[in-house]
Structure formats: structure tokens, C-alpha cells
Amino acid sequence: xxxxxxxxxxxxxxxxxxxxxxxxGPQHPSTHGVLRVVLELEGETVLKCTPDxxxxxxxxxxxxxxxxxxxxxxxxxxxxxxANLSNNLAYSLAVEKLLQVEIPPKAQWLRxxxxxxxxxxxxxxxxxxxxxxxxxxxxxxxxxxxxxxxLRLFEMFAGQRLMTSYIRVGGLALDPPRGWEKRVxxxxxxxxxxxxxxxxxxxxxxxxxxxxKGVGLLPVEEMLEMGMTGPxxxxxxxxxDARKMMPYSSYEKFDFxxxxxxxxDVYARYAIRxxxxxxxxxxxxxxMAGMPEGPVQTSAPKVVLPEREKMKTQMESLIYHFKIVxxxxxxxxxxxxxxxxxxxxxxxxxxxxxxxxxxLRVHMRTPSFGNLQALPNLIEDRMxxxxxxxxxxxxxxxxxxxx
Amino acid sequence: MDYLLVSVIKxxxxxxxxxxxxxxIVWVERKVIxxxxxxVGPYFVGPHGLLQPIADAVKLLxxxxxxxxxxxxxxxxxxxxxxxMFAVTGIAVIPFGPTVDIFGTKVNLGLADINIGLLWILxxxxxxxxxxxxAGWSSNNKYxxxxxxxxxxxxxxxxxxxxxxxxAPLLMSNxxxxxxxxxxxxxxxxxxxxxxxxxTGFQLIGFIVYMICAFAETNRVPFDLPEAESELVAGxxxxxxxxxxxxxxxxxxxxxIIVCSVATALFLGGWHPIVPPxxxxxxxxxxxxxxxxxxxxxxxxxIRPNDRYSFPFFGVVFAVLALVFLIPGVGPILNSLFWFFxxxxxxxxxxxxxxxxxxRYRYDQLMKIAWLFLFPVALANLVLTAFFVTLFNK
Numbered sequence: 001x002x003x004x005x006x007x008x009x010x011x012x013x014x015x016x017x018x019x020x021x022x023x024x025g026p027q028h029p030s031t032h033g034v035l036r037v038v039l040e041l042e043g044e045t046v047l048k049c050t051p052d053x054x055x056x057x058x059x060x061x062x063x064x065x066x067x068x069x070x071x072x073x074x075x076x077x078x079x080x081x082x083a084n085l086s087n088n089l090a091y092s093l094a095v096e097k098l099l100q101v102e103i104p105p106k107a108q109w110l111r112x113x114x115x116x117x118x119x120x121x122x123x124x125x126x127x128x129x130x131x132x133x134x135x136x137x138x139x140x141x142x143x144x145x146x147x148x149x150x151l152r153l154f155e156m157f158a159g160q161r162l163m164t165s166y167i168r169v170g171g172l173a174l175d176p177p178r179g180w181e182k183r184v185x186x187x188x189x190x191x192x193x194x195x196x197x198x199x200x201x202x203x204x205x206x207x208x209x210x211x212x213k214g215v216g217l218l219p220v221e222e223m224l225e226m227g228m229t230g231p232x233x234x235x236x237x238x239x240x241d242a243r244k245m246m247p248y249s250s251y252e253k254f255d256f257x258x259x260x261x262x263x264x265d266v267y268a269r270y271a272i273r274x275x276x277x278x279x280x281x282x283x284x285x286x287x288m289a290g291m292p293e294g295p296v297q298t299s300a301p302k303v304v305l306p307e308r309e310k311m312k313t314q315m316e317s318l319i320y321h322f323k324i325v326x327x328x329x330x331x332x333x334x335x336x337x338x339x340x341x342x343x344x345x346x347x348x349x350x351x352x353x354x355x356x357x358x359x360l361r362v363h364m365r366t367p368s369f370g371n372l373q374a375l376p377n378l379i380e381d382r383m384x385x386x387x388x389x390x391x392x393x394x395x396x397x398x399x400x401x402x403x
Numbered sequence: 404m405d406y407l408l409v410s411v412i413k414x415x416x417x418x419x420x421x422x423x424x425x426x427x428i429v430w431v432e433r434k435v436i437x438x439x440x441x442x443v444g445p446y447f448v449g450p451h452g453l454l455q456p457i458a459d460a461v462k463l464l465x466x467x468x469x470x471x472x473x474x475x476x477x478x479x480x481x482x483x484x485x486x487x488m489f490a491v492t493g494i495a496v497i498p499f500g501p502t503v504d505i506f507g508t509k510v511n512l513g514l515a516d517i518n519i520g521l522l523w524i525l526x527x528x529x530x531x532x533x534x535x536x537x538a539g540w541s542s543n544n545k546y547x548x549x550x551x552x553x554x555x556x557x558x559x560x561x562x563x564x565x566x567x568x569x570x571a572p573l574l575m576s577n578x579x580x581x582x583x584x585x586x587x588x589x590x591x592x593x594x595x596x597x598x599x600x601x602x603t604g605f606q607l608i609g610f611i612v613y614m615i616c617a618f619a620e621t622n623r624v625p626f627d628l629p630e631a632e633s634e635l636v637a638g639x640x641x642x643x644x645x646x647x648x649x650x651x652x653x654x655x656x657x658x659x660i661i662v663c664s665v666a667t668a669l670f671l672g673g674w675h676p677i678v679p680p681x682x683x684x685x686x687x688x689x690x691x692x693x694x695x696x697x698x699x700x701x702x703x704x705x706i707r708p709n710d711r712y713s714f715p716f717f718g719v720v721f722a723v724l725a726l727v728f729l730i731p732g733v734g735p736i737l738n739s740l741f742w743f744f745x746x747x748x749x750x751x752x753x754x755x756x757x758x759x760x761x762x763r764y765r766y767d768q769l770m771k772i773a774w775l776f777l778f779p780v781a782l783a784n785l786v787l788t789a790f791f792v793t794l795f796n797k
Contacts, residue, residue: 022545029632030634044766131762134762138440138759141442207762210768211764211768
């Protein structure tokens with residue numbers, strides 16, 4: 001590792017005295033967290049790029065092994081601060097697959113709705129920060145205005161803005177709060193016009209178009225080799241979307257498109273994300289319209305805590321309650337891999353259980369890692385300003401990448 | 404003796420006023436951008452944040468002056484003050500108003516009245532790049548060095564179309580003295596169209612080219628590449644703190660004032676009003692009166708509780724200002740000052756507005772605009788102007 005990160009030695013050998021090694025990050029304003037990129041420059045052109053990740057490594061996968069199955073949910077929140085509910089969902093779905101429990105439709109619909117809100121939230125933060133990288137300050141504030149509304153909705157549902165832990169094994173943590181339909185509906189009514197507002201600021205802005213069109217090109221095959229997923233690969237023309245390819249949580253019952261583009265540049269990635277916000281609005285509106293009635297938790301007494309009233313009056317419920325609270329649920333031995341489409345791309349949870357109340361191994365296939373892998377290929381031989389634009393367009397979250 | 408005394412008085416008046424203006428432009432900029440971005444901006448230091456610039460100044464003065472290791476001490480110290488000096492000196496040749504009679508003495512409103520005024524400003528503008536280049540070079544930081552390189556390349560390429568754009572109105576007034584240039588723009592054609600170079604001189608293209616270059620010359624968005632926050636962290640002044648940082652800041656705003664003043668003098672008719680004199684006398688009174696009315700109205704129907712007192716207070720100030728413009732003797736002087744500073748203020752507002760709206764250009768795109776678009780356009784404009792000037796003057 002140390003050899004690749006000290007290109008100066010190599011520079012001296014090759015005799016190119018005009019090259020300069022620039023240590024971008026880990027506290028650079030445009031590396032979105034703690035990414036360190038060692039750039040070898042000639043003038044303003046990047047000749048070589050070596051990303052250095054791991055500054056945010058928290059050993060979160062190992063921590064899963066010391067917590068029981070329900071406690072693991074709280075860790076999934078902390079993987080990716082912009083896609084907490086997608087991570088909650090991926091983990092819950094994987095555990096539910098091992099448990100082989102059926103989730104009631106209302107919980108599934110609400111999961112879809114919340115995950116789409118998460119997607120909008122993540123794309124808004126992406127758009128805002130990406131514009132900030134390009135020097136357009138105002139879009140950032142406009143995006144964060146809507147993001148604030150979404151975070152308030154999350155707070156309403158889960159009591160938390162970021163660390164939601166709302167989607168649990170066996171359903172949802174709580175019944176949705178009173179009046180949530182009204183709040184979500186009014187937000188959905190304002191959002192489309194707000195998205196139009198961002199587009200008027202950017203789509204026809206010649207500087208924005210010049211900075212993004214034709215920048216960050218990479219052949220699709222190479223992208224696939226690197227493991228890129230999500231909006232980046234859809235901007236390259238592949239309609240890869242886990243919601244369509246391997247539907248989960250009743251996504252097959254919703255009518256939505258997977259926007260693709262063949263331009264494969266930074267502008268296409270921007271356009272795809274804007275289109276995805278609109279598709280998410282469509283999905284949320286469908287989920288609101290067709291929201292089924294019923295419980296939000298499955299009726300599996302060994303998995304879900306019994307109702308408070310039953311626990312106090314029925315012996316059997318008290319025993320289940322005691323067992324779940326003291327030692328946690330036990331999941332049948334086996335291994336499972338569950339994929340969901342997080343805002344950044346394919347998010348997979350690989351879980352191995354040995355039949356006890358704690359997972360034997362939890363591994364995440366996170367989209368940020370795959371997307372970040374393509375960074376050197378994308379920015380070599382481009383200018384520094386382009387490298388910032390490209391880095392932004394990949395939309396990585398370092399917590400998601402380093403784990 | 405008279406001349407010396409007047410000069411001293413003028414300097415003592417203008418220097419502190421300039422420094423205060425520089426501080427308050429920052430306040431205006433923060434307020435305007437904040438309102439574009441759905442925020443309120445500075446609000447808590449003084450009423451409506453009006454004491455914020457003073458708080459900033461105190462903060463910057465008392466802050467630790469950190470010097471990183473490995474800097475070239477002489478140039479590291481000299482660069483910010485060099486930059487500020489070149490910026491502030493430019494103000495000296497800008498005329499704010501006509502020659503007026505004060506207690507029997509003829510006084511030019513403006514510090515110095517030299518016959519190479521514009522050359523002086525262009526020269527200082529060209530020197531201004533030294534402050535930035537030396538700062539970037541001496542601070543022993545790669546980001547700063549790249550900022551300095553960008554700045555040098557940018558300023559040198561933009562100086563050329565800028566000078567060409569400025570040459571066209573000079574051809575028409577046949578003088579480099581800014582006061583004379585403004586005086587040739589007096590009067591109205593057909594009684595309604597002001598005889599400014601922008602309108603009657605058909606210098607719209609020249610004006611646009613000049614304004615684009617002015618953005619690059621002052622390192623403002625969308626040409627703020629030398630400090631490109633998201634690319635080079637803070638560019639050339641990344642290693643500067645305390646008053647040395649403030650010097651760069653002041654130099655940037657001072658340069659903005661200068662380029663806007665030059666635009667006003669050469670294209671927008673200086674202190675000559677846009678409406679015929681009969682109406683122009685009452686425009687300031689009317690504007691300040693309306694502003695006072697608005698403030699009183701919003702003071703009554705206040706949104707924030709403090710506005711109940713602050714808005715009527717400012718309303719009274721504006722009302723008094725409106726009346727001052729009607730005092731004979733003082734009124735006409737203030738009137739021409741109003742038109743000059745009104746135009747400069749509008750252009751400054753335009754700078755701020757653009758900053759809140761546009762993204763940043765890329766380095767090579769910036770150079771392409773200068774050499775492949777602005778330069779030929781400015782050259783063509785100059786040639787055409789020269790042709791017409793010769794044609795109509797004979």
C-alpha cells in the first residue's frame with residue numbers, strides 16, 4: 001500500500017520533474033467525507049490517481065457478530081447516513097428470508113414508501129453537494145429545504161431523523177403515526193414543482209452543461225468489471241435495477257420506469273437521478289393510493305414481540321416476550337444474500353446464521369465501494385476541475401464504502 | 404496652499420469612507436446571497452446584522468496570525484499588502500462627481516485628476532496579479548501554487564480583451580482622463596436617450612465584453628478559479644489567516660468597486676442621470692421616500708418582533724435622506740453623487756447576483772472564452788468603432 005501511495009519516488013526515477021503529487025483529502029471539501037486521493041499532476045492534468053480508502057472503517061461487520069439479530073438493525077443505520085431505511089430493509093429482508101416469515105402487505109407498502117423517500121432524500125443531498133462542488137451555491141440550499149421536509153417525515157415515523165431503525169425484522173417498529181398521510185401527501189404535492197425549479201437552474205445553464213457533458217466517460221464493460229451499479233450504470237444505458245430484476249417487498253406490484261440514458265457522462269448521471277426522483281414520486285403516490293389495511297408486523301410469535309396487553313394477560317405471550325427480550329430471536333442455520341436497490345446502487349447483505357441468537361457473519365456488498373473503484377479510470381488524463389465533477393457524480397458515501 | 408489643503412481633506416474623507424464601504428459591501432453581499440438562498444443572512448450582531456462587519460474586523464484583527472513552515476517570509480508578508488495597495492490606489496483616479504464650488508473653491512469630486520487615469524487603473528490591475536501570484540508561490544502549499552498559476556494565466560488573458568473593450572469608448576471621447584470621458588457623455592439625444600457611450604456610442608458589445616472580463620479580473624464567480632473553494636480548497640490564500648487574509652478580502656472588494664466604477668465612467672455616463680435633468684433632480688428624493696414608506700409599512704406589519712423598532716428607525720433615516728436631496732446648494736452635489744454611486748451599486752449588485760446563481764467554469768474553458776470569443780469580439784468592436792469615429796468626425 002505504501003508503495004502505491006508515494007508516487008514521488010517513482011516520479012524521481014522516471015525523471016519527470018514537472019510532475020507534482022497532490023494529496024487531495026482526507027479533509028478536502030469535495031471528497032465528500034474522508035476519502036484521500038493521491039493525484040499525480042502535470043499542470044492541471046491528472047496523470048495518475050490513487051484513491052486511499054479506509055479512514056472511516058469502523059469494523060461494523062464484525063460488530064454485527066456480537067449483537068443479536070434485532071440489535072443489528074441499529075448498525076445498519078450507521079452504514080450509510082443517506083440510505084438508512086434501505087439498509088434497514090436489506091438486513092430485515094435477509095433475516096426474514098432465513099426465518100421464512102411473511103410480511104403483511106401494509107408493512108410492505110410502507111417499506112416501499114419509506115425507501116423511496118430515502119431515495120429522494122439521498123438524491124437531493126447528492127444534487128445539492130454536487131452543485132456546490134461545481135460552484136453553484138444556491139441549488140444546495142434549495143435541495144436542503146426539501147431534504148428537511150423528508151427528515152421531518154422520518155422523525156414523525158421513527159422519532160429519529162437519521163438513525164431511523166424503523167424497518168425491523170418481521171415488519172415495522174411501530175404503527176405509522178397519526179396524520180402521516182396528510183403530511184406525506186402535501187409534501188408530494190409540492191415536490192414536483194421544486195424539482196422543476198432545480199432543473200430550470202441547471203438544465204439550460206451553459207456553464208453547467210459545459211462542465212458536465214462529455215465528462216467522465218467509461219466503457220460499460222469496464223464499469224461492470226469495476227462493479228459499478230445504480231444511477232451510474234443506468235446512465236451508461238444498462239437498465240440494471242434490483243427493484244425490477246429481483247423484486248422485493250412487493251415492488252413488482254408498482255408501476256414505474258427505470259430511467260436510462262446512453263450518454264454515460266456526468267450530465268447523464270445528473271439527469272438519471274432527477275428522473276429517479278420523479279419515478280420515486282410516482283411510486284410513493286401509488287403506495288399512498290393503494291395502501292392496504294392491516295397490521296404492520298407479521299404474526300410470528302418467536303420473531304415479533306407480543307402486544308403489551310397480551311403479554312400482561314397471557315402466559316404464552318409472556319414467555320415469548322421474555323425469550324425475545326433476554327436472548328433475542330434465534331434464526332435457523334443457513335446463509336442468505338439479499339439485494340435491494342439503494343439510492344447509490346445495488347446494496348446486498350450476505351448473512352450466515354448458525355442457529356443461535358447472533359449472526360455468525362454479516363457482510364455487505366455496498367454500492368459506494370463498487371462505484372468508487374472506477375474513480376482512477378474515470379479521472380486519469382482529465383483536469384482537476386473535471387475530477388471534482390466526476391467524483392461528485394459517482395455519489396459515494398465513505399461510511400458505506402469503508403464500513 | 405488651497406490645493407494642498409483640499410487634497411488632504413479629500414483624502415481624510417475618502418480613505419475611511421472607502422474602508423467602511425468595503426466592510427459593508429460584504430454585509431450587503433451576505434444579505435443578498437442569503438435572501439437568494441432562502442436564508443436571512445447576518446441578523447444577530449446589531450439590528451439586521453448591521454454591526455457584523457465591525458465584529459468581523461475585530462475578529463480578524465485579534466485572530467492568531469499563523470505562519471506555516473517553509474514559507475518565503477518576505478513575499479509571504481508582502482503579498483497581501485501588495486495586492487491591497489494596488490487595489491486601493493486605483494480608487495484615487497476615479498471621479499465621483501463634477502467639479503463643484505465649495506466656499507468659493509473649485510473642488511473636483513474625486514481624489515486625483517490625472518490625464519492618464521485609465522492607464523493608471525489598467526496598470527494597477529495588471530500589477531494586482533503580483534499579490535495573488537506571490538502569495539500562492541510563497542506560502543509553500545500546492546493548492547496555493549495552483550491557485551496562483553491559474554490566477555496569473557487568467558488575469559493575463561483577460562487583461563487583453565478588457566483593454567480592447569475599454570479602448571473603444573476612449574476613441575470616442577479622445578481622452579484618457581476619466582473626468583473628461585464622463586463629461587463628453589453629458590446631455591440627451593432627442594431629449595430622452597442619454598448621451599452615454601452605451602446607448603449613443605453603440606457600445607453594448609464593448610460593455611458586455613468588459614463586464615465578462617471584469618468578473619475574471621476580480622476573480623469572482625463564475626471565474627473564481629484561483630480560489631475555487633471545492634477544487635483548490637481556498638486557492639492562493641489557503642495559508643493566510645488574520646489581517647493578511649483580510650487584506651486579500653479587502654483587495655477583492657476594492658477591485659470590484661474599481662471595475663464597476665470604470666464601467667460606470669466609460670459606458671454608463673458617470674454621474675449623468677438616465678432621465679432628463681428636470682426629472683432627475685427628484686428621482687433620489689422619490690426613491691428614498693418610497694423606501695421610507697416601505698419601511699414604515701413593514702414596521703407596522705412586522706414579521707419579526709424587533710422590526711417594529713428597527714424598520715421605522717431606518718424609515719426616518721431614509722426620509723431625512725430624501726429631504727436632504729432637496730436642500731439647495733447641497734442637493735445638486737448629492738444628486739450627481741447619487742447617480743454615480745447608484746450605477747456602481749447596481750453593478751456591484753449584479754456581481755453578487757451572479758455569484759449566487761452560476762456554477763464555476765473549468766480552467767481550459769475559461770481560457771478558451773478569453774482567446775477565442777472575447778478577444779476577437781473586442782477587436783472587431785474596436786475596429787468598427789474606430790471606423791465610425793473617423794467617418795463621422797470628418
